[in-house]
Amino acid sequence: MTVSLNETHDPARRSFVATANAPDADFPIQNLPFGVFRPAAGLPPRVGVAIGDQILDIAAASSSFAGLAAAAGRACPLPHLNALMALGPPAWSALRLALSRALSAGHGEESLRRHLTPMAQAEIEMPVAVRNFTDFYASIFHATNAGRAFRPDNPLLPNYKYVPVAYHCRASSIRLSGTPVRRPRGQRKRADEAAPSYGPSRNLDFELELGFYVGVPSALGETVPIGKAAEHIFGFCLLNDWSARDVQGWEYQPLGPFLGKNFATTVSPWVVTAEALAPFRTAAFTRAASDPAPLPHLDDAEDRVRGGLDLTLEAYLVSAAMRRDGIAPRRLARTSSTSLYWTVAQMVAHHASNGCNLEIGDLIGSGTISGPERSSWGSLLELTARGREPISLPSGEQRGFIEDGDEIIFRGLAEKPGYPRVGFGECRAVILPAE
Ligand code: CA
Helix, strand or coil, rough: CCCCHHHHHHCCCCCCCCCHCCHHHHHHHCCCCCCEEEEECCCCCCCEEECCCEEEEEHHHHHHHHHHHHHHHHCCCCCCCCHHHHCCCCHHHHHHHHHHHHHHHHCCCHHHHHHHHEEEEEEEEEECCCCEEEEEECCCHHHHHHHHHHCCCCCCCCCCCCCCCCEEEEEEEEEEEECEEEECCCCCCCCCCCCCEEEECEEEEECCCEEEECCCCCCCCCCCCCHHHHHHHHEEEECCCEHHHHHHHHCCCCCCCCCCCCCEEEEEEEEEECCCCCEEECCCCCCCCCCCCCCCCHHHHHHHHEEECCCEEEEEEECCCHHHHCCEEEEEEEEEEEHHHCCHHHHHHHCCCCCCCCCCCEEEECCCCCCCHHCCCHHHHHCCCCCCEEEECCCCCCECCCCCCEEEEEEEEEEEECCEEEEEEEEEEEEECCC
């Protein structure tokens, strides 16, 4: 990762938006994530930046910006981030710098306040027009746990430590956080049943993932060198790869996931830029001494040292009964992206290693992020041993898998001593009964 630290990362910088300076704020001035919003119902959607509990209308606020930042501002009166992404990393960086200066305490307050909308009043929309969606399987702990559920004797297949395993999934069913998800129907067959039946999934699950958006495309037929791969990523989000385990378990051989996965994917609204996460870069996963080295096209000295990301992701569940009784969501998992076996750069380089072209707005998922501890497992498949060991809820209910009316909530944040917390906000959706 070549993004270096600059004044936008200065931990001492504060905003004239007071809520951005609270210690537990997700959106301090060091974050500046991009999204799409309508300031009020009926107004056209446009690109904004989150600051504290406010959203700044970038196109309106950037009239005083110069150079690349001004050009970036002109790409913002649009209902998606794709045009801003197309301007490339120098423009993203120039816009971030101009926004950081404009929103800092003692600057542009009077002229900018009128371009702020309280987040609670705004209508938030999908940030990116996504044409392609790929989901990796980059947590070795998840791959081992999930493999054990489907293949008890042979959990981790021999390709895992060579190939960043992934599958192509469906862009058409990606929805923004807050949009309800309908329980899918499908073919499911229990081990004790002789033949499958078609009906509502009985084993609906979530997958706690990090998503990232391609901002720099690659041409068909060309590869992306591992040392340049991270520069193709514009930013990051929380991603829930909803999974119907019973449908998945019946259909997945030999071609992999299909209808057990593609009925819905939920993403968080704010895209936290790669530049905002530069302070949270860390070493790549430490491979066991007995593991093979990555093949040369997936190996890079700087990526080994700085290619990892130290982010904390959490999953919560609140049932309909808990909501009714005012009971707080129950945390199911708290995990770290440091447990990903493959780095973002390795996933991107692998994706293009056959000449498959990356497009602006492509969404890539990390795969379920699970760590070594049970409390860090990022799906119910793992947490409840495929439903056999249900989780108790504070309402007295139990859950092996997700029930109708349950809401799954993800939160994500980056923290380190002496640095303001950079948060992702939330990624949430409630499950509706099958049609
Ligand atoms: Ca997944």
